[in-house]
Amino acid sequence: MKNWIKAAAVAAVGIAFSASVxxxxxxxxxxxxxxxxxxxxxxxxxxxxxxFDVDFTKExxxxxxxxxxxxxxxxxxxxxxxxxxxxDAIIAQMSITDERKRSIDFSNYYCTTPAVFVGKDGMKIExxxxxxxxxxxxxxxxxxxxxxxxxxxxxxxxxxxxxxRMYDTQDNALLDLTAGRIDATLADSGVLLEWVDSDAGKxxxxxxxxxxxxxxxxxxxxxxxxxxxxxxxELFNKALAEMLANGSYEKLNKKYFETINLHPx
Amino acid sequence: xxxxLIYVLGKYHGWLFDGLLLTLQLLVIAVIFGSLLAVPLxxxxxxxxxxxxxxxxxxxxxxxxxxxxxQLFMMYYGVGQLIANIDGIQDSWTWEYLRDPYWYxxxxxxxxxxxxxxxxxxxxxxxxxxxEVEAARACGxxxxxxxxxxxxxxxxxxxxxxxxxxxxxxLKATSLASTVTMMELTxxxxxxxxxxxxxxxxxxxxxxxxLIIVYVLTFGFKGVEKYLRRNEFRQADKKPNxxxxxxx
Numbered sequence: 001m002k003n004w005i006k007a008a009a010v011a012a013v014g015i016a017f018s019a020s021v022x023x024x025x026x027x028x029x030x031x032x033x034x035x036x037x038x039x040x041x042x043x044x045x046x047x048x049x050x051x052f053d054v055d056f057t058k059e060x061x062x063x064x065x066x067x068x069x070x071x072x073x074x075x076x077x078x079x080x081x082x083x084x085x086x087x088d089a090i091i092a093q094m095s096i097t098d099e100r101k102r103s104i105d106f107s108n109y110y111c112t113t114p115a116v117f118v119g120k121d122g123m124k125i126e127x128x129x130x131x132x133x134x135x136x137x138x139x140x141x142x143x144x145x146x147x148x149x150x151x152x153x154x155x156x157x158x159x160x161x162x163x164x165r166m167y168d169t170q171d172n173a174l175l176d177l178t179a180g181r182i183d184a185t186l187a188d189s190g191v192l193l194e195w196v197d198s199d200a201g202k203x204x205x206x207x208x209x210x211x212x213x214x215x216x217x218x219x220x221x222x223x224x225x226x227x228x229x230x231x232x233x234e235l236f237n238k239a240l241a242e243m244l245a246n247g248s249y250e251k252l253n254k255k256y257f258e259t260i261n262l263h264p265x
Numbered sequence: 266x267x268x269x270l271i272y273v274l275g276k277y278h279g280w281l282f283d284g285l286l287l288t289l290q291l292l293v294i295a296v297i298f299g300s301l302l303a304v305p306l307x308x309x310x311x312x313x314x315x316x317x318x319x320x321x322x323x324x325x326x327x328x329x330x331x332x333x334x335x336q337l338f339m340m341y342y343g344v345g346q347l348i349a350n351i352d353g354i355q356d357s358w359t360w361e362y363l364r365d366p367y368w369y370x371x372x373x374x375x376x377x378x379x380x381x382x383x384x385x386x387x388x389x390x391x392x393x394x395x396x397e398v399e400a401a402r403a404c405g406x407x408x409x410x411x412x413x414x415x416x417x418x419x420x421x422x423x424x425x426x427x428x429x430x431x432x433x434x435x436l437k438a439t440s441l442a443s444t445v446t447m448m449e450l451t452x453x454x455x456x457x458x459x460x461x462x463x464x465x466x467x468x469x470x471x472x473x474x475x476l477i478i479v480y481v482l483t484f485g486f487k488g489v490e491k492y493l494r495r496n497e498f499r500q501a502d503k504k505p506n507x508x509x510x511x512x513x
Contacts, residue, residue, distance in 0.1 A: 142364075144446075148459035165366075165446040166456065175342055179349035181364040 026232055028067045030087035031057050035072035039256055040093045040111075043072065052256045056110065057091045059248055064239035079104055082224060088232060090224030097218070105227045107236045111262045112220030114212035115151055117143075118177070118192050119184035121205050127159070128211040138162035144173035144182035151186045154216040177204065189260045212264055266465075273466040277457045284453030285474055291439040291449060294371055296432050299378025306379060307386035308412075321383060328380035334441050336377060341369045341445045370442045378435050385427045389420035422493050429486040433479055450474060 033041040033053050041053040049070055061068035073081050078090055082104060096106045117125045127137040139161040145152045147166040155164050165182055167173040173185045174195055185192075189210050195201045212220065225233050243249040244263060253262045274281075306321040328336065348354060348363055355364075362368060393416050401411040421428075443452030454471035458464045 147455060152459065166448070166452070167446060168444055172342070175346070179342075179346045179364075180355045180360075181345065181349065181366075 026066050026088075026235060028069065029061065029089060029232070030069045030071060031061075031089045031091050032071050032073040032078060032081060032087040033057070033090070034075050034078065034092040036075070037093055041091075052111070052252065052262075053091050053093060055252055055255070056249075059243060059252060060091075060236065060239050063242050063248070064235050066235070079224065082226060085226075088226070088229065089236070092224075093221045094224050095218055096220065096222040100224070105225045105229075105233060106222030107225060107233055108240060109220035109222050109263075109265075110240055112212050112217070112264070113188050113190035113260065113262065114210035114264055115154070115186055115217060116189040116192060116206050116210045116260075117184045117186050117208040118174075118196060118201075118204055119207040121203055123184065123207040125184060125208040127208060128213065129209075131213070133158045135159065136161065141183045142181070144176055144185040146170045146173060146187065149187075150217050151188070155186060174200070190257070193257070193260065206259065210260055210264065214265070269461075269463050270466045270469065273457060273461060273463055273470060277453075277460070277467075280448075280453040280456060281450065281470060281474065284448055284450040284471070285478075287442075287447065287449040288436070288439050288451075289478070291371065291374060291442060291447075292432075292436050295374035295378050295435055295439070298375045299435070300382050302375065302379035303382035303386055306383035307390060310383060310387045311390050325380045325384055328377050329384065333373070333377055333438055334444065337370065337373045337441055337445060340373045341366060345369055366442075366445045366447055370439075370445060370447055374435065374438065374442075377438065378431070381431050381434070382428065385424050385431060386420060388427075389424035390416060392423050393419040418493075425486070425490045425493055429483065429490075432482060432486070436475070436478060436482070 033049060033051075035041050035043045035049055037051075039051055041049065041051040044050045049072055054070060057068060057070055071087055073087070075092075078092065078094075079100070081087060082090055090104075091110075093111065094100070094106075096109060100106070117127065119125065125137060127134055135158060138155075138159045142163045142165060143155055143159075144165045144167055145155055147168060152164070152166060155162065165173075165176070167176070170185075170187050170191060173182065173187075176182050177185050178200065184207060189206070192206070196205055223233075223236055225236075240249075249263060253260075306324065309317050310321045310325070312318050345363075354360055397415055397419065398411060401415045406414065439449055440451035442449050443455060446452075448456065450471050454467045457467040457470075461467065
């Protein structure tokens with residue numbers, strides 16, 4: 001019995017070692033995305049993967065000088081698949097969390113959909129300015145927000161003189177916004193953009209700058225990688241920095257979101 | 266487990282206390298006004314004329330036959346939106362009240378309670394021994410006086426256990442107010458869960474508070490029941506059956 005465990009341990013070390021040796025030089029990288037989270041990643045009517053994540057991956061690999069293959073993978077199995085080496089990276093709007101960091105590693109964040117206030121056209125809210133919370137910006141106002149979100153925590157902890165209403169869904173908050181029962185709502189700008197552009201959101205618009213301070217909203221989405229592939233992490237981080245510097249990231253950002261800055265830090 | 270519970274209670278007891286006050290407020294107002302509204306409904310319901318019966322019947326049928334949460338949403342999002350769309354209403358002084366979810370919740374709970382209590386009262390009025398009503402008439406009492414001095418006191422005796430039950434039902438119904446942004450006890454618990462990711466501790470705390478309220482209510486209502494039935498206790502050894510309200 002003991003020998004059997006020893007043998008298994010030796011084998012495991014051997015596999016881990018050989019894997020790290022094999023991945024020393026990256027020429028071809030297989031990247032998984034979900035394909036069900038438009039406009040970031042989705043399957044178009046011809047069955048092709050499309051979206052911000054897909055374009056970003058192509059640009060990233062070009063910058064890094066590696067060949068990339070993009071595959072679709074269901075969300076539930078996306079981390080196990082990475083660990084089982086079915087692919088080498090996950091680029092699918094995966095938020096960087098401590099829980100996930102226990103099993104996989106992340107690159108620097110490459111994307112975040114910041115928070116924004118939506119209210120009647122012509123309104124102006126300056127609740128977060130120059131990296132600081134403006135505590136009295138919402139005094140006397142009624143602000144709607146979805147329960148159990150980072151946005152709800154942000155409002156409750158920072159604006160003691162505002163009345164914060166908690167809704168079960170963002171849709172209900174938006175209903176009450178159009179009914180005039182709340183003055184504004186705070187949520188993810190990606191979600192709100194869609195609503196503001198729709199018929200239901202006529203007469204309403206973004207009434208603040210977008211903002212995403214880490215201490216409230218987390219780091220954002222990163223590229224998911226296996227812990228042993230530190231060289232790939234470095235490669236991608238370098239390529240990401242280059243994309244941000246040479247403007248190709250901004251071009252991509254503009255292509256999908258005219259008004260939202262996906263990389264505000 | 267216990268450390269988490271102490272943590273939740275230590276840090277968020279203020280939220281729970283505020284929630285408790287709002288829950289009690291909703292309960293007391295809903296029960297008082299609901300019961301007042303139920304009286305004319307119940308009287309009309311016992312009328313022999315069909316057209317007098319029809320209105321309370323429709324009302325009771327509607328409110329007993331649909332889920333409370335559907336009523337609450339109809340009131341808050343339905344009626345609320347209609348009111349909001351009236352021209353100029355958002356600029357008038359009434360808007361401050363009309364936009365507040367509190368009044369919509371309260372109105373829904375009052376109407377709902379009224380429907381249930383009216384039906385209970387109808388049963389009570391019908392079960393007042395006909396001999397007592399006839400005796401009152403024979404004494405020359407007018408219908409109003411008969412109601413005031415004979416039928417209502419007897420009705421309260423009969424319906425009290427069922428009425429207690431309904432008050433407890435209403436207490437738990439107030440928890441639905443949290444779905445339209447009211448921070449009553451359940452709303453406070455949900456807020457704590459969102460904050461701490463400790464669902465058991467938060468809901469156990471709220472649950473225990475509900476149990477305490479129910480205990481106090483039951484105790485108080487038992488006392489009132491004794492008072493209502495004081496005439497029966499005066500008769501030597503005839504004790505009424507408290508469970509069913511049926512006299513021995």
